[in-house]
Amino acid sequence: MLASTFTAALVGVSAELVHVEADVSHGLPGFTIVGLPDASVRESRDRVRSAIRSVGLDFPPHRITVNLSPADLRKAGSSFDLPIAVAVLAASGQLSPALTARAVVLGELALDGRALPCRGVLPATLASRAADMDLVVVPRGNVPEARLVPGVDVRGASTLTEALRALQQGSEPTPLPPAAIPGGAQVDAPDVADVQGQALARRALEIAAAGHHNLLFTGPPGAGKSMLARRLPGLLPPWTFEEALEATAVHSAAGLVPPEGGLLPLRPFRAPHHTVSTAALVGGGSQPRPGEISLAHHGVLLLDELPEFERRTLDVLRQPLEDGVVHLARATRSVTFPAGFLLVAAMNPCPCGYRGHPRRACRCRPGDAERYASRVSGPLLDRIDLVVQVPPVEVEALTGPRVTAEGSEAIRARVIAARHQQAGRQGRVNSRLVGAPLDALRRDPRVSGLLAQAMTRLDLSARAADRLLRVARTIADLGGSTGVERSHLAEALQFRPC
Numbered sequence: 001m002l003a004s005t006f007t008a009a010l011v012g013v014s015a016e017l018v019h020v021e022a023d024v025s026h027g028l029p030g031f032t033i034v035g036l037p038d039a040s041v042r043e044s045r046d047r048v049r050s051a052i053r054s055v056g057l058d059f060p061p062h063r064i065t066v067n068l069s070p071a072d073l074r075k076a077g078s079s080f081d082l083p084i085a086v087a088v089l090a091a092s093g094q095l096s097p098a099l100t101a102r103a104v105v106l107g108e109l110a111l112d113g114r115a116l117p118c119r120g121v122l123p124a125t126l127a128s129r130a131a132d133m134d135l136v137v138v139p140r141g142n143v144p145e146a147r148l149v150p151g152v153d154v155r156g157a158s159t160l161t162e163a164l165r166a167l168q169q170g171s172e173p174t175p176l177p178p179a180a181i182p183g184g185a186q187v188d189a190p191d192v193a194d195v196q197g198q199a200l201a202r203r204a205l206e207i208a209a210a211g212h213h214n215l216l217f218t219g220p221p222g223a224g225k226s227m228l229a230r231r232l233p234g235l236l237p238p239w240t241f242e243e244a245l246e247a248t249a250v251h252s253a254a255g256l257v258p259p260e261g262g263l264l265p266l267r268p269f270r271a272p273h274h275t276v277s278t279a280a281l282v283g284g285g286s287q288p289r290p291g292e293i294s295l296a297h298h299g300v301l302l303l304d305e306l307p308e309f310e311r312r313t314l315d316v317l318r319q320p321l322e323d324g325v326v327h328l329a330r331a332t333r334s335v336t337f338p339a340g341f342l343l344v345a346a347m348n349p350c351p352c353g354y355r356g357h358p359r360r361a362c363r364c365r366p367g368d369a370e371r372y373a374s375r376v377s378g379p380l381l382d383r384i385d386l387v388v389q390v391p392p393v394e395v396e397a398l399t400g401p402r403v404t405a406e407g408s409e410a411i412r413a414r415v416i417a418a419r420h421q422q423a424g425r426q427g428r429v430n431s432r433l434v435g436a437p438l439d440a441l442r443r444d445p446r447v448s449g450l451l452a453q454a455m456t457r458l459d460l461s462a463r464a465a466d467r468l469l470r471v472a473r474t475i476a477d478l479g480g481s482t483g484v485e486r487s488h489l490a491e492a493l494q495f496r497p498c
């Protein structure tokens, strides 16, 4: 007898539905899985057999063939256990095949028949909705994640038996639409008000958040670079439901959605250590998993101690910084992960850290500083719009009376207003401004004079000039100005690499 159900396979951060057909026929007992299963899926046979027996059902003593299609899609992981078990039970008359034919089933099985959570449930549920499937059965622990997708009949099961019961139930009422995105600040993010002094660096954080400009802090040890960088997430505007869903899908594909949690509550903040491998940073593996840059999608990626990262690893960032996505080529098929992050980086100006320090001498040999800085390649620096020299904190700022600086909440209000202006005017953030609008800015008589002067005096490349103009545009937006004035460009000139 033949019966079938559906499951899903992850391809990047999206999922494709996989048809699971089971054929139970007379002949020598055996259990084969065909349709490009990898070793982990072939192991499924033992778990399925054992789980079916453990819960007191019959494992048919016949010839069982399970076919997974499309055949050219590589299937990996353990989430195929439950759908295979369901298809086998339906094909052996222990469950009506009509109940399984339009269902999507996901989950790993323990030998005792428990259904264990798996990764990729959110993308799988999105794919099920797109294909207009009747219902989705997932391990209990994955229910909050699956319920994020409105309009899908999601049912949870802690065991194989419960999964069968879930398939037999009448249709459940459509789940409630997901809770609104909390409109408040990044509640966990530290506040900029903690930073004493450092007006220029604080301003750079505001501009970075407002125009989505990548940012680099350079300065001596203890200047507060790391402290400042960690305060960037708290300045970003609240995210939309769609953004939150996309970011959650990345985490789901990486198996990083906490069981109790549905949507990620906050924009992600990722700060990988400089010893991170290239694969962990940009993604990789034979069944590619998203890396740090994708986990930071719609959030902030902090690369602290930038020159300490492997040069090779940093070079791989160029493409994602440009396109907001990362392509990983694989023998079977290549996958694309989203990687729309805001980069904030920090570094010392030289190996000892004190080059240019007003009170301490640099102990490096001639040439050391240049070599150190050159570890961060030009093409990467080209994608950083704002460079800020962070001076050592003035003693008075830390020992004198505490000055209450403006907090993140107030700055964030200006950031939100500036983002609205950009969305209304050009439908994209200023850091992504290209083509005609940028050209018009370059030729605008209000700024062209100063721009030409700066380009000549500072020997700026055309690309550097474009970066200046983008930053000036953001400064104008923060000031609520429709046009970019000379003063905006003059301020932008402070954030240039030297």
Ligand SMILES: Nc1ncnc2c1ncn2[C@@H]1O[C@H](COP(=O)(O)OP(=O)(O)OP(=O)(O)O)[C@@H](O)[C@H]1O
Pocket (backbone or CB within 6 Å): 194, 195, 196, 197, 198, 219, 220, 221, 222, 223, 224, 225, 226, 227, 228, 346, 347, 348, 353, 393
């Ligand atoms: N402007 C400041 N206001 C208040 N505290 C500060 C300030 N700057 C530095 N600090 C204090 O000094 C500590 C060290 O700062 P931080 O780690 O950010 O320095 P850094 O510039 O990243 O140094 P390194 O180059 O060694 O990484 C902070 O945790 C904070 O307590």
Ligand SMILES: [Mg+2]
Pocket (backbone or CB within 6 Å): 225, 226, 227, 304, 346
């Ligand atoms: Mg630091």
Ligand SMILES: [Zn+2]
Pocket (backbone or CB within 6 Å): 350, 351, 352, 353, 354, 355, 362, 363, 364
């Ligand atoms: Zn030095």
